[in-house]
Amino acid sequence: MITVEEARDLIAASLSPLDAETVAAARAFGRTLSAAITATRDQPPSDVSAMDGYAVRSQDLDGTPLEVRGESRAGTGHDAPLAPRQAVRVSTGARMPAGADQVVIQENVTIDGTSLHTADAANPWRHVRKAGSDYRAGEQLLEPGTILNPAKVSLAAAAGIGDIPVMRRPRVAILSTGDELVMPGETPGPDQIFNSGTPGLSALVFSVGGQPLSLGIAEDDPEDVREALASADGADLLVTIGGASVGDHDHLRRVFTEEGGTLIFEKVRVKPGKPAWFGKLGELPVLGLPGNPVSAMVTARLFLVPAMRTLLGQPSALALGFEQAVLGAPLEANGDRETYVRGVRDHQTGPVRALSKQDSAHLAALANATVLIRRLPDAPALDAGQTVEVLPL
Numbered sequence: 001m002i003t004v005e006e007a008r009d010l011i012a013a014s015l016s017p018l019d020a021e022t023v024a025a026a027r028a029f030g031r032t033l034s035a036a037i038t039a040t041r042d043q044p045p046s047d048v049s050a051m052d053g054y055a056v057r058s059q060d061l062d063g064t065p066l067e068v069r070g071e072s073r074a075g076t077g078h079d080a081p082l083a084p085r086q087a088v089r090v091s092t093g094a095r096m097p098a099g100a101d102q103v104v105i106q107e108n109v110t111i112d113g114t115s116l117h118t119a120d121a122a123n124p125w126r127h128v129r130k131a132g133s134d135y136r137a138g139e140q141l142l143e144p145g146t147i148l149n150p151a152k153v154s155l156a157a158a159a160g161i162g163d164i165p166v167m168r169r170p171r172v173a174i175l176s177t178g179d180e181l182v183m184p185g186e187t188p189g190p191d192q193i194f195n196s197g198t199p200g201l202s203a204l205v206f207s208v209g210g211q212p213l214s215l216g217i218a219e220d221d222p223e224d225v226r227e228a229l230a231s232a233d234g235a236d237l238l239v240t241i242g243g244a245s246v247g248d249h250d251h252l253r254r255v256f257t258e259e260g261g262t263l264i265f266e267k268v269r270v271k272p273g274k275p276a277w278f279g280k281l282g283e284l285p286v287l288g289l290p291g292n293p294v295s296a297m298v299t300a301r302l303f304l305v306p307a308m309r310t311l312l313g314q315p316s317a318l319a320l321g322f323e324q325a326v327l328g329a330p331l332e333a334n335g336d337r338e339t340y341v342r343g344v345r346d347h348q349t350g351p352v353r354a355l356s357k358q359d360s361a362h363l364a365a366l367a368n369a370t371v372l373i374r375r376l377p378d379a380p381a382l383d384a385g386q387t388v389e390v391l392p393l
């Protein structure tokens, strides 16, 4: 059996980054940049006032009145340079007139006709934002591979980019298999259960910036499975749920091989998720996840998320993002598979403890978990206070 890391590497080796497209800035949240964003001008483009008030020459602030001459507004500056003992009305964001090097806020002045009185002392560049103080023309603001959060979208827009170059969303087809499954909202027979795998994986695909395509449920019938596999045409990745193991009615793997699929690995030394497999059907990468709902979600976190990040061209796509945590309760010794124990962490840096339910079919426990605690093969029992690696969920 191969290790989790070997499995992840084999998957990544079969994938290459997708092509790029552009998206309107307002719709770019969560997308991955395909090219750098570089400033084409200084920001701010000139020295500007940071407050509503009066632009002055600091050396004129000696307690005697100044003469107010004109106004500089945001969007329409005041072109004449400031002569000695003059002041110009300014609004927040307005260009500083040439010669001015300080703003006196309006709360600190009294105006009498065109005469300005203030007790403020000289303090050069007080309340002035210098040209280029945020960033300079030519400066790289965002690297390719960056995931756009609201602040980064705003920065790209501030740099004047209306259509942002991003990676195309990976199209991830999801196929569940098994006669026992009905879609949520349908009426199950006495021996049937709801398909939780497809909606759960769709949510995960969304969260990583992909486009999930549900192929529904294939019955335990070779023809139905064959048709379902064919319907994945056009996807960047097909994820199957169930039929990964050795059951008599699991046709998925057989049909995959009959259709010319090449198996790249089967069985991973991981718990839950041992039956996970990966292969290619023509050009289409196929990731086979085990049917047990917790196994499917955990293996998706371990294999599907890095695969999608590889398609998105993100740097360190294969890094899962482990954090260190201190145990709040003891942990049992581990078996011979790398194990992902469902746990809770009180807060981001707090102690972590394992949940009591670790069955790979118990979704309610998974939904309560906030972390997966990683246990290496044959890891010894640990006491409270010792450190473990956790993967935030």
Ligand SMILES: Nc1nc2c(c(=O)[nH]1)N[C@H]1C(S)=C(S)[C@@H](COP(=O)(O)OP(=O)(O)OC[C@H]3O[C@@H](n4cnc5c(N)ncnc54)[C@H](O)[C@@H]3O)O[C@H]1N2
Pocket: 176, 177, 178, 180, 181, 193, 194, 195, 196, 197, 198, 241, 242, 243, 244, 245, 246, 247, 250, 272, 273, 274, 275, 289, 290, 291, 292, 293, 295, 360
């Ligand atoms: N004799 C053996 N039996 C099993 C082994 C084994 O090595 N030898 N492995 C076990 C492990 S580990 C797992 S995990 C499961 C995985 O089996 P499959 O991938 O073949 O999954 P199925 O048999 O199709 O289903 C298992 C279980 O999960 C439910 N399921 C399937 N799909 C969904 C879905 N989309 N939503 C909700 N629930 C789903 C299904 O009804 C079954 O209850 O095999 C063990 N057995």
Ligand code: MOO
Pocket: 270, 271, 272, 273, 274, 275, 290, 292, 295, 296, 360, 361
């Ligand atoms: O790995 Mo199965 O995924 O242990 O239940």
